[in-house]
Every structure is written in structure tokens, then in C-alpha cells.
Amino acid sequence: MRWFFFLLLLAPATLAVNFPWESVQLSKSDLVGYPDIAFGDATSSNATYHGPRCKVGPVDPEWPTADEWTRFNETLGGSLLKPIPPGAACYPGPNYDAAKCTYLLTTAAFSRFYSDDPLTILTDWAQGGTCVVSPVATGNCTQGGYPVYVVNATTVRDIQLAVNFARNRNIRLVIKNTGHDFGGRSTGAGALSIWTHYLKDFEYIPDYEIDRHRGQVARVSAGIEAWELWNYMDKHNTTMVVPGGDTVGAYGGWIAGGGHNSLSSYYGHGSDQVLAFQVVTADGRYRSVTPHQNADLFFAMLGGGGSTYGVLTSAIVKVYPPTQVTSLPLSFQGVRLYQFFAPTVTDAGGTLYSYVTRITNDSYTFTTTFELPNTSPSQAQALVASLFSALNQIGIPVNNTLPQSTASFAPAARTGAGDMPGNTYFGSRIFPRANWDNETIFNATFAAIRETVEAGYTFHGINHAATDKVAGYPGNTTSISPIWRNGLMHADFFDYSLFAPAAGGFGPAPPTEPQPSFKTGYAKFNSYMDLIRKATPAGGAYYNEGDVQEPGWQAAFFGGNYGRLVQIKRARDPWGLFWAPTMPGSERWVVEVEGKGDGVPSQNGPLCKSGSGWGEEERKE
Missing domain, CATH: 3.40.462.20 (Vanillyl-alcohol Oxidase; Chain A, domain 3)
Incomplete structure (x- = not known):
């Protein structure tokens, strides 16, 4: 990852309530006769995790059948992917491809291949290292800590469907934006992944008032990468605060953790730039979030941990004069x-x-x-x-x-x-x-x-x-x-x-x-x-x-x-749907790494109850 940080610029546009794809949402008619995609109710007395000790995986009898995955994909409109690890091209077997393996070893690093791959994360050990691209690959390539299925999200409806299906079928859910993840938070064995990579719309608003802020702002989508925004900065002569690595996503995990940058001493961190955002929460609902509307989520999702409270789709952020x-x-x-x-x-x-x-x-x-x-x-x-x-x-x-x-x-x-x-x-x-x-x-x-x-x-x-x-x-x-x-x-x-x-x-x-x-x-x-x-x-x-x-x-x-963040987590996601290591409330779960992996804290194993943080009644389940 490169450490020299720059800024971004957005093009003028007319402010809309939503981006067009955010207006495509799950409807009541979609739910008829399909309980697997029903919304949840976090306020219900039954809203807690009552499933087995571990999330359902491909080897479990509760895992959806092929027909059920087909129906889910049809409901998504065909955006469900079942990708294999890129490194499979280097290993003996049906996916072996000498030309592709050579490309991965020699040319892919200078292209968009890894950034645009639905599985790849930029730290191999977090996946378990089960299918590393290598000129001398031996043994078998396995999925390891990579998800089994990926929803290539291009609408809010896609995200809602993935959230509801995973929650109702007790499947591990992960969120991946750009793959700039150094702790295994955007991958997971046996998981369904929500891939926000192609949510890339933006609009520039030259004069906007929200609470105590008055001036330039921009609406930005979750999948926008820094390099894309730098090009708009060059074109439109306006400054915003973003990370410095070309392919780092500005409005996902970066702002969820604070987001330091080259202008931190001048304009603040990444999380300081957000004035409002849109999110799909663990119950599958699509919500607007500001310091006064769903204020608990505004507090938690800006600095309080990624992949924990919901799936951010877009945000309104500060814009500054050219710097x-x-x-x-x-x-x-x-x-x-x-x-x-x-x-x-x-x-x-x-x-x-x-x-x-x-x-x-x-x-x-x-x-x-x-x-x-x-x-x-x-x-x-x-x-x-x-x-x-x-x-x-x-x-x-x-x-x-x-x-x-x-x-x-x-x-x-x-x-x-x-x-x-x-x-x-x-x-x-x-x-x-x-x-x-x-x-x-x-x-x-x-x-x-x-x-x-x-x-x-x-x-x-x-x-x-x-x-x-x-x-x-x-x-x-x-x-x-x-x-x-x-x-x-x-x-x-x-x-x-x-x-x-x-x-x-x-x-x-x-x-x-x-x-x-x-x-x-x-x-x-x-x-x-x-x-x-x-x-x-x-x-x-x-x-x-x-x-x-x-x-x-x-x-x-x-x-x-931390204490307040855990309270918000449990109130908004009593099911434990969203989970990532070392995030608020994550003590309740543990990844049981296959073969213990020599102590490597990878995501190659089922996600199971840890016995920590559960009430007596819940531990008996």
C-alpha cells in the first residue's frame, strides 16, 4: 500500500434524494411466498441469535440447496457470483491455465485484475493462503477463507436481499469494497459476500445546508476509489479529504476506522468529513442517517468499526476550496x-x-x-x-x-x-x-x-x-x-x-x-x-x-x-449478522481456523459462538 496521501474533486450535478440505483429497493411484492428474504425486526423480543453454535456452512445440512441458490440468484436478477480463487489457474486440476497463471505472475500487478476481482483481498494470510499464485504451485487450491458466493451489488435491493437471506438462513455475511484489508475483515470461509465495488456514482453540490454546515458538499457512493476521485479533482478544481492509495475506497472501512490522511492536521480525518449517509441495517431496512436521524448509527459508523452495524451505500461529505x-x-x-x-x-x-x-x-x-x-x-x-x-x-x-x-x-x-x-x-x-x-x-x-x-x-x-x-x-x-x-x-x-x-x-x-x-x-x-x-x-x-x-x-x-458502541451493535444487530474480527461485540464469535494454521489469525474456518458475551439462556441454545 502506498503512503502518500492526496485529495479529490467531484463534478457538478443536481442533488437528488438518492442515486438512481438507491431507489431500487426491496418491495412487499418481492416477499410474497419467499420467507428467506423477509425483513427482520430488531425490536422484537425474539430478535436474537437462536441458531446452532456455528454459522451454517457448505458442509452443513442446513446449507441452501442448489435450487435455493438458483432462486436467490433469480430474485437478484443474476448478480450472484460463485467465483473461484484466481490462483487456481496455477494448480493442477480442472482450473489449471498456464497462460493465465503466467499473466497473474507477470502482468496482473500492473493492471486492474486484482482490484476488480470479487474475491481478492490484498493480504493473502488472512484468507489462509490456500490458493496462492505461485510459479511452483503444489497441492490443492481450495476456497479457504474466501466466501462461497458473492453478490455483485448494484442496487440497494441487492444489498437488502443479501442481508435478509444471510440473516434468515444463518449464513455468515461479509462486506467487501476494494480489498484493502489487513486483518481479514472482508473475507470469510463459507460466507456470502456483499461486494460494493461498483457503487461509483457521485454528484457535486456547490451550496448545501445541513445542520451547522453551509457550503460545498458532495454525494459519493461507497465503491468510489481514490484514483477516480483524484481525476475529478483535476477536472473540477475542488478539494476533498480521501486516502492516498490509488485503489483504496474512501467511503467504506476507511471512514469507519477514522481514516487518517495527508490533510488530517488541516481538515481532520476521513470520518470528520461525513455529514449524512445512507445505510442498509441488519434488519434489511434502508435508512437515512444524520447527527439527528438515526443518531446512534451516525455515531457508531464514523470511527466505531467497519462491517459491524450496516452496509453504507452513499454519503454526503464536505468539500473544500482547492488546496x-x-x-x-x-x-x-x-x-x-x-x-x-x-x-x-x-x-x-x-x-x-x-x-x-x-x-x-x-x-x-x-x-x-x-x-x-x-x-x-x-x-x-x-x-x-x-x-x-x-x-x-x-x-x-x-x-x-x-x-x-x-x-x-x-x-x-x-x-x-x-x-x-x-x-x-x-x-x-x-x-x-x-x-x-x-x-x-x-x-x-x-x-x-x-x-x-x-x-x-x-x-x-x-x-x-x-x-x-x-x-x-x-x-x-x-x-x-x-x-x-x-x-x-x-x-x-x-x-x-x-x-x-x-x-x-x-x-x-x-x-x-x-x-x-x-x-x-x-x-x-x-x-x-x-x-x-x-x-x-x-x-x-x-x-x-x-x-x-x-x-x-x-x-x-x-x-x-467501546461500551456505547457495543450497546448500539446489540440494539441494531441482535442477530449477530455483521461480524468482523476486533470490532465492537465481536467477542461473541470466534473463527475456528482449520488446522489452527500455526497460529495465523486467518478467516479459514467456521464462525462459531465463543461463549463470551452471551446470556445464560443464549449459551444453552
Whole structure:
């Protein structure tokens, strides 16, 4: 995933109550004689999960028959897919295709193939690694943690049908947008998947009033990717806040987790941009959500967890005037002075992106980029002058040359090509600003970072400060963790060794020497992450880029909002239809991974009751 973040622009259009496809909804006539697609009632006394211990899977007698799946597909109008993993082309068997396998290995990564595939997620280990694209594939390719069926949603009706069918037939349900998922939240063995990838409409509204907001807004669909919006930004000269990776979806899991970006210190996080949205909830109903209408959902779905409360279809979001960004690249050996300077940049509305990687036992690389919105090159040069001077004084020869100032979007047209699955494992940490306010505490923090890098883990720091003041309205009506508001840096710590080539069955080629087990490697990695957690006791973690095995994830990911989020989850989804690991209320369920997978927290197994969080009566079911 690429870490340089930009902005977007939307084209003028006339505001409608819904996009045309949102007006296509499930009707009463559809329900006649078809109880499998009936709506639910979350307020009913019977509205709770009374099924077997595990969700129904393909091997269970309760699994719909072929005729029942055919009827469901006909009701959908033919949008039900039963895809096989792309890697099947490389394995002996009926799906073997040498030409396609070669294409997947050589060309697909430069195309839209993986982004447009209904199954692919961009982290192989979360699926279970059962059908990895490989030039020397051996054994059998299996579906593993991939869903069995996929609804290619192009209308609200499609989503309602999938929600109701899965709930009424007790089938595991997952939601997939673009596949940018590093914790297995958009895939699942034996599941029915709602694929929102092709919900791509938008409309620009130059003057719109909603509550305390008056000005430009845009209505955006859930499946729009950043690259598509950057092209509109170039064309229409208007700025919005979106993620930086070309194929990351802006209005799905990104805003559900907060959504940090290059303008966090200037305009706030992604979840701070939403003024209203439309959603299909677990009962199958289509609802409008604002700070005053279905306010519990507005709070929960903006920062409080993805794939948990409903399926977002569209949103109304803030639009800003065109924003120039001045960038200053810098590369040198040494980082302490740079990090100590970070508050100066974030207080000016800027963002810092840095990487520190060990090359040898005593050799490291450090690179960073300063991004300063609405700052002239001369102003940017003056802002960092004291830092560059201090670096020169300790023998680091860096030059404070006049930086480049560019538009907040890339001028060249984009195509969204270039993503492919990988196997990176990492943890994250949000570092509180308080760790910079005291030099002793800062030194201890930096020492923990340095020790972790010296152990061989890559550090990626993003310094920003999306305070309440910066975020503006609707502010505290969303559930973004308070830890984000007090943070000065979000950092990822990458462990590339956990999935070395073919270790545990993952990767492009067999290992040339014995590989350590995932359990052993993860225990070491987590011990160094504990150093970071100890140095930041008031910190937390970003679940979109976090460790799916994060200790105390409830507090780390959601802070003091967790209790309220669980209440909303259980009130809106008493059936436990929506589930994703480390999301509010997820303690009630556990994936029983096939063969235990050497401790890899994949989704390759049935979803079953965990025995945690259920009432006595429910546990007896």
C-alpha cells in the first residue's frame, strides 16, 4: 500500500434524494411466498441469535440447496457470483491455465485484475493462503477463507436481499469494497459476500445546508476509489479529504476506522468529513442517517468499526476550496531531532511521513516527506529552517532548498492500476502529543522506537494532529477514538519475516531453509510492540492498520467509546449478522481456523459462538 496521501474533486450535478440505483429497493411484492428474504425486526423480543453454535456452512445440512441458490440468484436478477480463487489457474486440476497463471505472475500487478476481482483481498494470510499464485504451485487450491458466493451489488435491493437471506438462513455475511484489508475483515470461509465495488456514482453540490454546515458538499457512493476521485479533482478544481492509495475506497472501512490522511492536521480525518449517509441495517431496512436521524448509527459508523452495524451505500461529505500542498523530501541518518520537531509541523497544519529501516546490524536508512497545505515554498522553507540548522550542527549535511508547491491532486490522469496481494504483518500505535511535551518521556519513547528498529522491524511514522478544532462539525457526534484527537503520530511497525517466502505455506516459492513458525515469530514481534505500548500508556492503535491480535484491542482501537458502541451493535444487530474480527461485540464469535494454521489469525474456518458475551439462556441454545 502506498503512503502518500492526496485529495479529490467531484463534478457538478443536481442533488437528488438518492442515486438512481438507491431507489431500487426491496418491495412487499418481492416477499410474497419467499420467507428467506423477509425483513427482520430488531425490536422484537425474539430478535436474537437462536441458531446452532456455528454459522451454517457448505458442509452443513442446513446449507441452501442448489435450487435455493438458483432462486436467490433469480430474485437478484443474476448478480450472484460463485467465483473461484484466481490462483487456481496455477494448480493442477480442472482450473489449471498456464497462460493465465503466467499473466497473474507477470502482468496482473500492473493492471486492474486484482482490484476488480470479487474475491481478492490484498493480504493473502488472512484468507489462509490456500490458493496462492505461485510459479511452483503444489497441492490443492481450495476456497479457504474466501466466501462461497458473492453478490455483485448494484442496487440497494441487492444489498437488502443479501442481508435478509444471510440473516434468515444463518449464513455468515461479509462486506467487501476494494480489498484493502489487513486483518481479514472482508473475507470469510463459507460466507456470502456483499461486494460494493461498483457503487461509483457521485454528484457535486456547490451550496448545501445541513445542520451547522453551509457550503460545498458532495454525494459519493461507497465503491468510489481514490484514483477516480483524484481525476475529478483535476477536472473540477475542488478539494476533498480521501486516502492516498490509488485503489483504496474512501467511503467504506476507511471512514469507519477514522481514516487518517495527508490533510488530517488541516481538515481532520476521513470520518470528520461525513455529514449524512445512507445505510442498509441488519434488519434489511434502508435508512437515512444524520447527527439527528438515526443518531446512534451516525455515531457508531464514523470511527466505531467497519462491517459491524450496516452496509453504507452513499454519503454526503464536505468539500473544500482547492488546496496547494508544499512538499519537502529529506533523507539522512538520524531521526531524534526530526521527531522532536514534529509538533511545529502539525501545528502548522502539516503532515510528516517517515520510514526507518535497518539495512545491516549498524546501518539504517531514514526518509521523510513534509507536506504543508496552503503554505508557500518560502514559508515552508522558513518553517523547517531551525530543524535543518540543528541537523547540520550535529554533522548531518542536509540542504534547506526551496521546496516544490503542487496542487493537492496529481495532474496526470490515473487508472487505478498496480495493486496485488501481499503478506505483510504489522502492528500500529497512536502516539499521544503528551509524549512530546516532556523531554524525558520523549527520550524514552524514542528509545523504544529505536530498539524496535534495531531488532529488524521497519518503522513508518505519520505525524499529524486531527484535533476537535481542526475536525470541526459534526465533531463529537462521531465515535472516532479520543486517542486520535490527542495524538501527534500514528506509526506502523512492519514484520516482513512472519511471512517469508512460502513460510507456513505462503509466498511465491518454497523456502530454501527452514522457516520459523508464525507463533514463534509473532511472539518476538509482539514483545517489541509491548515496548512501544509501555512507552505510550495513553496511546492506542488504528484498527485499519493494526494487529488483529492487538492485546486489549477494545480500548486500543476504540478508547472510552467501546461500551456505547457495543450497546448500539446489540440494539441494531441482535442477530449477530455483521461480524468482523476486533470490532465492537465481536467477542461473541470466534473463527475456528482449520488446522489452527500455526497460529495465523486467518478467516479459514467456521464462525462459531465463543461463549463470551452471551446470556445464560443464549449459551444453552
